[in-house]
Amino acid sequence: MEASALLAAELSAPFERASESDAxxxxxxxxxxxxxxxxxxxxxxxxxxxxETADASYALKIAHPADDPAAIDLQTAAIEWAAEQDPSxxxxxxxxxxxxxxxxVVTGRIVRLFPWMPGQSLRAGIWDAAPERPLLxxxxxxxxxxxxxxxxxxxxxxxxxxxxxxxRLPELVGLTDALDDPIPIAAVLDRHLAEIAPRLAALPxxxxxxxxxxxxxxxxxxxxxxxxxxDFGDAVRTPRVLDLAVVASYLLPADDQYxxxxxxxxxxxxxxxxxxxxxxxxxxxxxxxIARLVQRMLLGSWLSREVAxxxxxxxxxxxxxxxxxxxxMSTLDLHEGW
Numbered sequence: 001m002e003a004s005a006l007l008a009a010e011l012s013a014p015f016e017r018a019s020e021s022d023a024x025x026x027x028x029x030x031x032x033x034x035x036x037x038x039x040x041x042x043x044x045x046x047x048x049x050x051x052e053t054a055d056a057s058y059a060l061k062i063a064h065p066a067d068d069p070a071a072i073d074l075q076t077a078a079i080e081w082a083a084e085q086d087p088s089x090x091x092x093x094x095x096x097x098x099x100x101x102x103x104x105v106v107t108g109r110i111v112r113l114f115p116w117m118p119g120q121s122l123r124a125g126i127w128d129a130a131p132e133r134p135l136l137x138x139x140x141x142x143x144x145x146x147x148x149x150x151x152x153x154x155x156x157x158x159x160x161x162x163x164x165x166x167x168r169l170p171e172l173v174g175l176t177d178a179l180d181d182p183i184p185i186a187a188v189l190d191r192h193l194a195e196i197a198p199r200l201a202a203l204p205x206x207x208x209x210x211x212x213x214x215x216x217x218x219x220x221x222x223x224x225x226x227x228x229x230x231d232f233g234d235a236v237r238t239p240r241v242l243d244l245a246v247v248a249s250y251l252l253p254a255d256d257q258y259x260x261x262x263x264x265x266x267x268x269x270x271x272x273x274x275x276x277x278x279x280x281x282x283x284x285x286x287x288x289x290i291a292r293l294v295q296r297m298l299l300g301s302w303l304s305r306e307v308a309x310x311x312x313x314x315x316x317x318x319x320x321x322x323x324x325x326x327x328x329m330s331t332l333d334l335h336e337g338w
Contacts (some may be wrong), residue, residue, distance in 0.1 A: 018062050023049040027060055030097040030104050031113055044303075045233075050116060058114035059092070062109050069103070070157040072110050075232040076102055077155055078207060085149035088229045090142070090218075092117050117228035120220030122250070131251060131258075133266050134224045139247060142226040143212055147243050149277050149308075150207045158207050158237040163299060165210065166245065166291050167238045170197055176309025178301040184329070188294050196287050203239040203280050210234040212247030241281035244271050245288035249296065252289070254323035260331050264289065286332045295324040 020038040027033045033053060038060075041048040047062040063072060076094055083091050092114040094102045103110050128134065162168065170193045176182040211234040218228035248267050253259045264286065275283070300318045 016224040017063050018298065018301070019204065020049065022144060023047075023051065023060050023062070026062070026106055026111055027051050027058070027113065030101075030106070030111070031095065032098045033058070035301060040242060051113075052116075058095070059114045061112045061114070062106070063111070065109050068157065068160070069110060070101060071160060072112070074155045074157040074160075075235055076112070077306075078150060078153055078232055078235050081153045082146055082149040082328045085152075086145055089145060090226065091146075092228065092230065094325050114213075119220060119314055120223075121215050122217045122219060125212035131263065131266075132224060133236040135219065135226075135272035136266030138219075138225045139212070139217065139251070140244065140267040140272075141274050142229060142270075143209065143243050144271040144274035145248055146209055146229060147206070148242050150209075153207050154208070158235075160236060162210075162234060162236045164234045164295070165236050165238050166242050166288060167197075167200060169291050169295050172295065173297040174267060175302045177193070178195070178305050179297060180301075185294055185297060185325075188290060188329075192287070192291055192294075196284065196291065199280065200239050200288070203241055203284070204278065205237060206240050207235055207237045208240055208243040210236055210243060210246055212243065213225055214252050217247070241277065241285060242288060242292075244268070244277075245285060245292050246288045248285075249292040249324070252293075252324045252328055254320050254327065256327070260328050264332070286328075289332070290325065290328055293328065295322055295327065296321045 020040060024035050024038045027035055033051065035051045036052055037050075037052040039050045039052075040051055045064050046067070049060045049062075051058040051060050079091055079093055082089055083093055095101055095113045095115065097104050097113075103112060105111070122297070146210075163172070169189070173189050173193070176186050176189070179185055207230065209232060211231055212229070216230040217226055218230065219225060219228050224263070244267060248264055251263050251267070253263070268277070268285070270280075297318060300321065
């Protein structure tokens with residue numbers, strides 16, 4: 001599939017934003033909730049709001065008009081399945097409307113309401129020193145538990161074409177012209193296409209969460225334990241080790257304050273306390289972390305250029321990601337190197 005086809009509808013199609021007033025009307029009409037405050041939450045693609053009453057808080061998500069209803073059903077079904085398999089997983093489950101619907105459609109857009117989960121995002125605690133070992137262990141173990149809980153899950157939309165699936169990185173080669181300095185990125189893409197992609201396809205596959213970024217992981221006040229995993233919008237059937245690679249890419253250092261290898265080792269220890277890696281997964285993991293960094297730079301640069309109305313949000317992490325990439329390329333054990 002060409003990059004333009006993979007991206008056009010999925011990530012860049014324009015739409016009219018819903019307002020805080022629209023959100024208040026929706027929750028009152030469909031959930032019988034009268035909000036005291038409604039505040040927008042910045043997002044890549046949909047409209048998300050924090051809705052507060054005197055004694056509760058909720059997250060209202062209004063889907064992009066082009067979103068496939070089957071993909072949204074996949075998200076809900078995956079959350080419900082994982083919560084049934086491992087009830088102690090910290091997942092927000094969708095709340096039914098007053099008439100028992102989980103996905104009401106309002107002016108052509110699918111709407112969902114979730115409890116607002118307690119905790120602080122990892123982004124709020126971007127650290128000057130190394131993340132503590134207990135936190136890395138909790139992040140790795142939580143994602144492994146979620147992966148294990150989803151192992152038997154199947155859904156008709158699970159194998160959808162998704163630009164944020166690292167297994168589809170070769171399809172993004174055409175986006176290198178959006179980068180300021182594409183030469184080292186192009187070299188990694190060439191090596192990935194020739195050597196990594198065929199080996200990746202042979203690894204164990206299943207549905208994974210696929211989006212363990214700094215905003216989607218909430219931690220306790222001491223930043224030692226994961227208390228919530230948010231947003232299944234990028235869930236897809238793909239090699240399971242990519243869930244670990246994705247979350248690792250966000251926790252790597254962007255300077256020499258701490259070692260990338262220590263982060264990866266801490267996450268692996270947590271993951272393997274639940275779900276041992278097989279030899280092929282372990283061997284490819286450092287390269288897959290690099291691949292995710294490349295994917296983030298390609299998509300972030302392309303989106304910030306193509307989606308002008310949301311360019312600040314979409315491009316906010318590009319420089320940080322490039323610094324992570326440069327440092328990881330020089331410090332992670334890549335065996336033969338790239």
